[in-house]
Amino acid sequence: MKKSNDTKANAPTKSRREIKKFWTDEGEQELSETSRKKRAQIIEAALETFLQLGYEGASMNLVAERAGVIKQTIYSHFQDKQSLFREVIASLTVDYVQNALQEPELINKPLPAVLRKIAETILARHQDPRHIRFVRTMIGEAERFPELAKLFTDTTVRPVLSLIVERIKNQTIYKFDDPEAFARVFIGTVVNHCLQQHILHGKELLPFDATRLVDELVAIVELHRVS
Amino acid sequence: MKKSNDTKANAPTKSRREIKKFWTDEGEQELSETSRKKRAQIIEAALETFLQLGYEGASMNLVAERAGVIKQTIYSHFQDKQSLFREVIASLTVDYVQNALQEPELINKPLPAVLRKIAETILARHQDPRHIRFVRTMIGEAERFPELAKLFTDTTVRPVLSLIVERIKNQTIYKFDDPEAFARVFIGTVVNHCLQQHILHGKELLPFDATRLVDELVAIVELHRVS
DNA sequence: ATTCTATCATACCGGTCGGTATGGTAAGAT
DNA sequence: ATCTTACCATACCGACCGGTATGATAGAAT
Structure with missing residues (x-):
């Protein structure tokens, strides 16, 4: 063809x-x-x-x-x-992940602090125009190069999800019925915000302050505090 | 070039x-x-x-x-x-929106029902392989054809967001400090799920049941019930 | 019957594509 | 001093690109 x-x-x-x-x-x-x-x-x-x-x-x-x-x-x-x-593309994918959430300083911070840190990391990364183009390319070529999407999932999506799930389970201050579902709500919200704002030009058309989003998410976490 | x-x-x-x-x-x-x-x-x-x-x-x-x-x-x-x-692409964009949330039957349903309906609509739409390809193309070409991304934002993203915001404001059973932020949490979660599952092949690599997601979101809404 | 319109078939245009071939040059290893 | 290696420059290959030209055919409108 x-x-x-x-x-x-x-x-x-x-x-x-x-x-x-x-x-x-x-x-x-x-x-x-x-x-x-x-x-x-x-x-x-x-x-x-x-x-x-x-x-x-x-x-x-x-x-x-x-x-x-x-x-x-x-x-x-x-x-x-x-x-x-x-x-x-593959090497860029693993490069990105390797300079990412290796920060051990948040090991014993409270859950909201951990989540804020994760959100900040994702948001900061999307300030880099190259990373935005990376995400667009990854999505745009995901059908032609499914192995790359799989690599991305393995090295990026899965680790960050399990990190959150693990943090939720390793504390008793906040109680979640379905930690995995909540983890997806959390990163889904943040990632979709980046996609909408930076890739679909929402930044110019429908701007929204990420801080409000993170605050909302943390407020939701707070609603899960055991009485 | x-x-x-x-x-x-x-x-x-x-x-x-x-x-x-x-x-x-x-x-x-x-x-x-x-x-x-x-x-x-x-x-x-x-x-x-x-x-x-x-x-x-x-x-x-x-x-x-x-x-x-x-x-x-x-x-x-x-x-x-x-x-x-x-x-x-433009005509497909407006086609999609026009057969969408025109269902007036949910006008006076309680908020969780409305949100469930919206989530179902989005999820159902992503069962159609053509719509998945549409989203991928929209994202992939958003830089070359920004007007299309703008059209998509105008006809799809903005209306569904304001629909949710409006519904939140037009009821008193659930209280939200920042309805707009919550609306974005809601559709961000659902949309990112579709993207991850269908476009990035998460369906095969990291499958997740959308029902759990929607249930989680509705549970969060329930936490906002006044006293 | 003639004119007009939309299509057909085919072939062409200049240019770019991914990829290769040929042959030369400069540096390092033997 | 020879050989090898990695590069250079240039030119080429067949295929395909977006887009156009020409001229034929068939149906509808006049």
Whole structure:
């Protein structure tokens, strides 16, 4: 369909580097300094381009140009456009999660403080235009690249949900009948706010202060305090 | 950028039909039976194709083929690809809203019943694969076509929010300090559930029963009952 | 009977796509 | 000094893109 040239349609091929790695014996030989630099340039340019134009909209020519690299260099590091996209988006996904809720300082704070912290983290992240584009791309390409959506779910959605559930269960001041459901109410509200405000341009059309939302959520938590 | 051939780059042109309309005198002459039929075929095929492949991914050739029509016929009804996309997505947007919450039967029901009904409506709508694709497309193309996101906000998001707010204010059984914030908690939760379950494939990876969510939300409402 | 309109079929346009081929250059390893 | 490696520049490939041109056909309106 369309413009996809399946010159290499079948028989999974490997990028040049992978082929080399295959039959020079196992050495793991780390790429040379400059080679790793080129690779980093490619990844950076690819990220920028894919997040801006989407998978179909981005062209390898543009990526090469932005990376300051010749197209062949890309194809010696990555098998094809799909591989590049997958690799780049996947690594961004895990990058995001790894600098996230690793803050151990909130370990024994009261539940509302923990929830506020989580909400703040999500909200702050959506101040970064790149993260907004990341979310849009993730959603927009979720059908073409379901593995990426799964990765996102595994590394981001599930952990934050279980974190909340765990915190709810590990305290006795507030009582919830269905902690998992409440966790979803909480992050659903925050995430939908980000989506609506930043991606669907609600910020300009139907602006709403996130603080009111978080306050409302915390007020709801307070209603669950055991008498 | 990329493959967009701006053969007609500047000077806004009109589709053939629009030109004709301009200087045959005002008649509004309704298109012939078969002409309207062709047009409907085109719209249907364009919808299917755009929702499936996205704007960049869909090709006019494919749309024509699926519509059982020659490419020129499309270009006599629509100015260009962008116009077709805009028109088709916009009309789907307003279609959706118009068969939605027009049910006047819930006018004087208690608040929980009203909210349940709204949640059910949203959830039911996301059982339709086409609507899921619609939402994904709306989000995915929100940067390229912000007017569509605005239309969606105006016709869908805002009305359903104000409906809830209005209902909250028009009763005295439940007391909310910030009705608007609660409305956003409510629909945020439901919408995010649909997004997570159907678009990000949570249905297969992290399934969750919507009923628990709605029950949780109604339970929260119940906590707001006056004394 | 003639004119007009909307469609058809087919072919074309310039341009971009993803991806490859060829051949050259500079640096580091042997 | 030779070889290898990673890159460069340029040009090419076939396919497909959005969009147009030409000319034929068939139905309805005059």
